[in-house]
Amino acid sequence: MSARYILRFDDVAPGMAWSRFLPLKQFIEEQGVRCLLGVVPCCRDASLFVEPERADFFDLVRLWQSFGDTVAQHGAFHVYETAQAGVLGINSRSEFSGLSLEQQLRKLGEGKAILQREQVWQPYFMPPSHSFDRDTVRALKSTGFVAITDGMGFFPYALDDFRLVPQLLSRPLAFPFGVITICVHVNAMSDHEVERLRRFVTKHRSSFVSFKEIVQEPINDGPSQAFLRWITSHALKAVRAGRRVMSKDVLGQVD
Numbered sequence: 001m002s003a004r005y006i007l008r009f010d011d012v013a014p015g016m017a018w019s020r021f022l023p024l025k026q027f028i029e030e031q032g033v034r035c036l037l038g039v040v041p042c043c044r045d046a047s048l049f050v051e052p053e054r055a056d057f058f059d060l061v062r063l064w065q066s067f068g069d070t071v072a073q074h075g076a077f078h079v080y081e082t083a084q085a086g087v088l089g090i091n092s093r094s095e096f097s098g099l100s101l102e103q104q105l106r107k108l109g110e111g112k113a114i115l116q117r118e119q120v121w122q123p124y125f126m127p128p129s130h131s132f133d134r135d136t137v138r139a140l141k142s143t144g145f146v147a148i149t150d151g152m153g154f155f156p157y158a159l160d161d162f163r164l165v166p167q168l169l170s171r172p173l174a175f176p177f178g179v180i181t182i183c184v185h186v187n188a189m190s191d192h193e194v195e196r197l198r199r200f201v202t203k204h205r206s207s208f209v210s211f212k213e214i215v216q217e218p219i220n221d222g223p224s225q226a227f228l229r230w231i232t233s234h235a236l237k238a239v240r241a242g243r244r245v246m247s248k249d250v251l252g253q254v255d
């Protein structure tokens with residue numbers, strides 16, 4: 001048994017760090033790796049404007065999609081409205097958790113409409129700051145989504161009959177098993193981190209899979225997978241309590 005990896009880019013938006021992202025993306029494409037791109041439908045988060053905006057942003061997204069990348073809707077506006085950590089309990093801030101079902105439905109729908117107008121919408125959701133609640137799941141279901149890129153453990157599972165594909169790593173680390181999502185925030189990457197990711201992709205390129213491929217597989221969940229989820233969830237709580245039981249590479253997501 002060996003691990004399969006999903007390479008996930010968060011905060012794909014018109015004002016992202018293009019000078020860093022475009023060369024890295026080209027290199028990854030040359031390795032034949034299909035990515036998961038968290039596209040912000042209408043970015044109103046000032047912290048995500050780090051380089052001049054590109055007017056051809058959605059042209060680029062369409063190009064990446066035609067290459068085989070998967071697009072996940074990364075929120076709607078990427079603006080936090082509550083201090084709720086939601087189901088996963090990772091970050092105490094959210095664009096969705098704690099809002100009413102109606103508010104969440106409206107916001108999800110607004111984001112979806114923008115991506116549909118640009119012909120890039122796919123039925124996958126990437127919650128900003130890893131925060132979503134049971135009403136988010138209900139809203140996602142009735143808005144036509146089929147999976148979230150987030151969750152505990154090492155294998156896809158279901159929450160309220162909705163598919164979660166776990167995301168634990170913020171840096172590339174090799175694992176002996178599981179479906180491992182590596183979450184990358186290109187705006188905050190150092191040269192060293194870019195180089196480390198390039199080396200990892202080169203070494204493991206045949207083990208990368210596309211997100212939509214994983215979503216199409218049947219869920220194989222059982223007691224051992226649930227136990228691994230319990231372990232990762234409790235390890236996360238320990239990290240949050242300030243105990244250094246795991247490297248910051250694991251469960252070190254920020255956004």
Ligand SMILES: [Zn+2]
Pocket residue numbers: 010011074078128129255
């Ligand atoms: Zn984000």
